[in-house]
Amino acid sequence: MELVKTSKLKETEDVIQEMSHINSWLFQKTNNTRRAYKKDILSFFESESIQSVDEITIFSVSKYLMSLKEGGARNATLVRHRASISSLCRYLVKVGVLNKNPTESLDKISVQDNTTYKVLSLDVVKRMIELEPSTRNKLILKTFIKTGVRVSELSNLKVSSLKKRDSGFLLIVLGKGNKVRTITIGERLHLELLSYIELNSGKPSDPIFTSRYGKKISTVTIFKLVREAAIRAGINDNVSPHWLRHTHATIALENGADLRVIQETLGHESISTTTKYAKVGIGVSSCNAIDI
DSSP states (O other), rough: HHHHHHHHHHHHHHHHHHHHHHHHHHHOOOOOHHHHHHHHHHHHHHHHHSSSSSGGOHHHHHHHHHHHHTTTTHHHHHHHHHHHHHHHHHHHTTTTTTTGGGGSSSSSOOOOOOTTTTOOOOHHHHHHHOOOOOOOHHHHHHHHHHHOHHHHHHOBBBBGGEEEETTTEEEEOOOOOEEEEEOOHHHHHHHHHHHHHHEEESSSBBBSSSSSSSBBBHHHHHHHHHHHHHTTTTTOSSSOOHHHHHHHEEEEHHHTTTHHHHHHHHHOSSSSHHHHHOOOOOOGGGGGGGOO
């Protein structure tokens, strides 16, 4: 039975490989997004025996999502799979392969917003930084809370990402979809990063944060160090770097940062994504609204 399943999976992979449009769509995504999208599309094609993109219909997508739900998948998982399929279909419509995106006719799937739960107080964040014994890790935590960058963005920071201009001290971030944004970080963080770079790095192309082997720090390592820092600070929840991103946005908003500025700092494509922080409460860049 397992051999049959493996064989079917290989056949599905071959079908996807032969579809140049799918490969073109995936090529435009970041590595993490590409892996996630490919996994979801592969699952969809395998489940519904899709052999051609013409077979992607409202019925096939609905049937697939229902099978996931019946298999015990949470709504958040359903939303992710639907988003993957929807992204592919939008691209296929754009290049003229499909006439319509079938996912647009599906009912919205409601997901509980856990943003409030995933926000730390500034005192907790300060405690995480103070109790962190590693200079590198302290600076990573400071960079997260001051800039709200994503974990992959922090991992990919290079020496050349740090700039000093007449307008201020800047951090150049490569975000989702290879979109570049500029974050004003303030002189204090700039000088701390510069001092760390001078001690540990060389060429402009070198990563700012490295592993013990001199390679860029991995996202796995970053997740681990954030989790350990939270435990030292007395927080036993499964705290991740994204919690610090939520915390940055929430505290910046509470301290008077403009919603549009927060949107630009975080790299949100839509203001509606940023607006959720207006509803969150825990008792020019939005970095300036956080004093660490």
